[in-house]
Amino acid sequence: MAIIEDQDIFVIVQSGNIISFVAYIHSGYCNIYRSIIGLVKLQTNKVKKVRKLVCMGTLKENESFGEISVLLQVPFLCTVISGTEVEMAIIEDQDIFALDQVTQQLMIQTAETTFGHLTDEDVKNEYLKKAKQKEWNEFKDKTMKNSLYYNGIIPGFGKWNHQWTSIPRNLKDSLVIY
Structure with missing residues (x-):
């Protein structure tokens, strides 16, 4: 081993x-x-x-x-x-x-x-599927980061930094209940 x-x-x-x-x-x-x-x-x-x-x-x-x-x-x-x-x-x-x-x-x-x-064809198809998924995730992450940065949004800083584990109490009162 x-x-x-x-x-x-x-x-x-x-x-x-x-x-x-x-x-x-x-x-x-x-x-x-x-x-x-x-x-x-x-x-x-x-x-x-x-x-x-x-x-x-x-x-x-x-x-x-x-x-x-x-x-x-x-x-x-x-x-x-x-x-x-x-x-x-x-x-x-x-x-x-x-x-x-x-x-x-x-x-x-x-x-x-x-x-x-x-079969070898199954292995190739699985490899291609995973490679395409990885490529798509990288493209998606890059695009999201670029568009957020273009609009001045930097996740984790300023008003975009939230450490909420649940809904804050002051926002619970404003929720609409049907």
């Missing part, structure tokens, strides 16, 4: 690796990421290809992952990163291989690939 940014957030599984355990989440949740090659604009009007992780969903309490990778010895398709502090039960691969053949076959039949139903 490798630490990302926060003390409680860990990379549990890296995509492309055959994992050596099956995990059952007891508490907390994990985010599931798929990697994609995205384009990033540089300041010099050039574009650079960068590998990006796109969040495709979450695994919550009472869900498991890794069965297919362990039993069939195939690479895991997703990167699993803990979203909060996670408590999970781990079953090592040697314990699973020690099970009889019938039980292993039943595990294969009942297990599903973690977010295996997602």
Whole structure:
């Protein structure tokens, strides 16, 4: 496991690796990421290809992952990163291989690939949707700040600085009740 940014957030599984355990989440949740090659604009009007992780969903309490990778010895398709502090039960691969053949076959039949139903097209669409949303939010914030500043309104200063947790008493009397 490798630490990302926060003390409680860990990379549990890296995509492309055959994992050596099956995990059952007891508490907390994990985010599931798929990697994609995205384009990033540089300041010099050039574009650079960068590998990006796109969040495709979450695994919550009472869900498991890794069965297919362990039993069939195939690479895991997703990167699993803990979203909060996670408590999970781990079953090592040697314990699973020690099970009889019938039980292993039943595990294969009942297990599903973690977010295996997602195609590359789904991942690209999700990436584009999030990139457009981010671009729109930046444009909207910039436009709002510019229009407010143009009209002499600077949020947080002067009469625009309000720390009300509720409606002030002197304004309650002037409210119209129907």
